[in-house]
Amino acid sequence: MLRTFGALVTAAVQLEESLAAFYEQAAQSAREGAAKTLLGDLGEETRALSGRLERVRREQVNEMLLEPIPGLDPADYVIALDEAGEITHDALFTRALEAEATIARYYRDAAEQMPVPEAGRSLSRAADVHAGRAARLRQATGGHPG
């Protein structure tokens, strides 16, 4: 169980790192075009988000507020990201959409448990970022899949 401030944020960083690696590999394998550009952009944005979360973990920790929290079970937020280069275009976008939705849900749930409001706000904003990506991914596939 993730029951500390640091564990919640570190799990988020790990989710972002996995997703970034997925997008980067997908961008590398994709043919030139809008999809490749989108995947590349998402990879970069995800890395940046990961960096922002590391900053949250560093800057928002407060000794007075390190109180026990009910916690989240990481098993509820597993993202299945197979080798991006080995799956079809549609499958890749389906996985990406699923991952984005899972991560957004993780952030919303984690934000509710954060003992530090500023950190909670950062997680909520990260949830919005991931939720907003669904539209970009759907647009790139002409409305499919998802």
Next chain:
Amino acid sequence: MSRDMARNYIGGKWCDSAAERLDVRDPSTDEVIGQVPLSSSKEVEAAAQAASDAFEEWRETPPVVRIQYLFRLRELMEENYEDLARTIVLEEGKTLDEARGEMRRTIENIEVAAGTPSLMMGRNLEDVARGIDEEVVRQPMGVFACIAPFNFPAMVPWWFSPYALATGNTYVIKPSEQVPFSQQRIFELLHELDLPPGVINLVHGGREAVEALVEHPSIVGVSAVTSTPVARHIYAKASAQGKRAQCQAGAKNFIVVMPDADLGRAVPGLITSFFGCAGERCLAGSVLVAVGDVYEPLKERFTAAARDLTVGNPMDETVQMGPVISQQHRERVLAHIEAGLKEGARLILDGRAVSVEGCERGYFLGPTILDDVHPDMSIAKEEIFGPVPSLMRVGDLSEALDIIDRNPYGNAASIYTSSGAAAREFKYRVRCGNIGINVGVVAAMAFFPFGGTKESFFGDLHGQGQDAVDFFTEKKVVISRW
């Protein structure tokens, strides 16, 4: 630089010591992670001399230039934040979150000290008599030293040193010999700043080094954080020589829970206070005082929450409580528990037999709660410095306040209540340096003074903020007529 041998840093250079060495152990595993020299008085002499030699040039360096080094140090600490936090965890045993919190407070003090050009200003009045002006200026005094404890190996020296440096003094730090590597790592970063040699120095060691620092004629003041007997000794010895001294000492912190307290909010705060840093915090709750009818529900919820804590290797981020500092300290805490039981206390949560997989040799103690504790028992009076709360029941707030008043320590005390009147009476009557109202860890931010009262503090000016600037400067009045 390797972490396996702590080295002194004197006059801008790393120095090997020929002194006897002690093993430094990881409290989670009992493994030796390095060695620390027990530096001799000659090595202290060299550090004090280097600091003394550096003083004149440093005091003439404009404050706005001096603080640039602090800005750069802050950047380096941010860049190396995780490594510094993990060094704290490795040698002290607190959790990663707690170590990150410690680093945050370390940096916060550097940030506040960077405001020294404003904090250090004097004041003036024209025409104190016709044609005569008067002003007061603040000036640095020379070489100061810090004698630090084990429980906050990175932070405590930086409650003091940034202010000492920013106000133009030079400095010597002696970390606890149990945890030398956090300061060692910070000094590796300091070395990158190209400060003038001798402005800040590091000397590892034990009692001989402490005595030498307090006695050295070049050292004009000492900041120490230690036990009450040692703090009293350092204060007496330093002040007898006309030195400035601020010595923070032991603690026995009472937390009072009123019948009208919101237990849903209170219990998480109480858990952090009593079990955070495995109870090895001078602000840790030690005695939980239940007023009236709150006793039963408080006992039930507090015990359930304590039982639920994850004890383990603090490098694992899901762990909520790590080990205590040493086997010797663990045995001391166990002896306190035994004494409490002999005096009639009742064990309602027993963490003595806790075992952590993969860390079987670590110095772990699970949350342990003693009930039916009375004010005259030793466990209600003496500092335990471990995860062992004593639960006490009283009839009303006045009785709780009398118990707190009789205790010789005065570091921190808290009340949980929804009554403004009770909160007001508590903060008005309790004689402690740090008062919490619905807050269990009363850790003063860097821009506020930090220190206790009674047997918890010897001195007048506290650490951090404006108090630190006052401690490290002397006032000079100038009266002019032209």
